[in-house]
Amino acid sequence: MRKIIFLDVDGTLVDYNNHLPESAKYAIQKARENGHLVYACTGRSRAEMPEFIWDIGLDGMIGGNGSYVEHHGQVVMHQLIPEDEARRIVDWLHERGLEFYLESNNGLFASEHFKEAARPVLRQYALGKGKTEKEVADQEAEDVLHGIVYGGNLYRDDLNKVSFILKSIDDHEASKLAFPDLKAGTWGGVGETALFGDLGVKDITKAHAIDVLLSYLKADRKDTIAFGDAKVDIPMLDYCEVGVAMGNGGAEILAMADLVTAAVDDDGLYKAFETLKLI
Template sequence: MNKIIFLDVDGTIVDYENHIPDSARQAIRKARENGHLVYVCTGRSKAEMPDEIWNIGFDGMIGGNGSYVEHKDQVLKHQVIPYETAKRAVDWLESRGLEYYLESNNGLFASRNFLEVARPTLRTYALGKGASEDQVLHMEVEDAFPGLIHGGNLYRDDLNKISFILHSYQNHLDSKEAFPELKAGTWGGRGEEALFGDLGVKDINKGHAVDVILHHLHADRANTIAVGDAKVDIPMLQSCQIGVAMGNGGPEILAVADLITDDVGQDGLYKAFEKLNLL
């Protein structure tokens, strides 16, 4: 029976330096050759999907942690942050001196000083995910965010999500209070150790987006598999028949997974596909 497979990107298909293991490419391509459908299911917006990833070959995309759903170039769903709310969020971040980037399918738009401020933050993030000191020594922001746009229009009506560098965990708590109409979250660390805050469309997650694709395909949930590494991936795993956690995953997702594979850099995706008889 052919399967429908949903894959997180960062920490699942690519490592935390944005490199794709050859084994991951092979696994995805072979699974599709065998008739399985494979979708990326990511917090990234479409503009954050460089050709190096997209050209592996996929049947569609869930982006913005569920705000965007695409099947074979057909947009099934796209919810964005309303313009007035997005404008108010930008003004709020600017007034507090918080550097940020705006995530849309049309590009990633950085605040004035994001490049400089984000460099040490992203290196800390990579170290926390298992990268070595040598690996992050020359890591630049563009390595994590290829195509980042500087000097672009920051008042936008096409935003899936807004991410910002936390000065402290209180910034996240304040954003949650300031924007109750949005979903406020954090990433890059557990709880008060988080490095980033984010604001996105409320009442969506990766699991809801999986349901959109299954409804469109008239497909049976019994044939679904999800693979991820982070807390934000848990709804995706819980929406699928089989949930796989990468070995580099956090404790929350490891606790709910049906199967735990190896780290992303140790052919974890390929080994999971092999064990599940997808190859």
């Protein structure tokens, strides 16, 4: 029976150096040969999806943590931050002295001093994901954020999300008050240790986007399998018939998953595809 498979990208399909295990590539290609559908389901916008991921062979993607849905090149849903709200976010971040990048399907548009400000923050983020000091010593923002654009127009009408470097957790709390009609979150750590804040379309989740795609495909939820490693992936693992957590995942997702596989760089995706008889 055909299954519909949803794969988080960072920490699931690729590691936090953006490395794709050959075993994962093989597993996806073999599963698709067997008639299953495979989608990326990620916080990334389309511009952040490098060609080597598309070259695996995918049936589409859910991006922006659920704001964008694509099937075989056809846009099924795309919910954007309203243009007036997007302009207000940029002005608010400038007034607060926060560096940021604007996430769209056309690129990640960085603020004036983001490159310099992001360097130590993204290195700290990589260290928190198990990388060594030597591995991150020369790392730049563009090594982590595929599709980053410097010097681009910051007043835009094509935004899925906005991410900004936190000076403290107070910036996140302030963003919730300043933009009550948007969804405010954090990433790169928990609570006080969060490195980034973000703002996106309210009431959007990966689970909601999967529901939209299933309606479009006229498919049944009982045939779905989701893979993830982070707290943001929990709603989609909970929504799908089978939820698989990567061995490198956080404690919360490991506790709620139906199946825990090996880490992304220990052939975790391939091993789970085997266990679930997808290949």
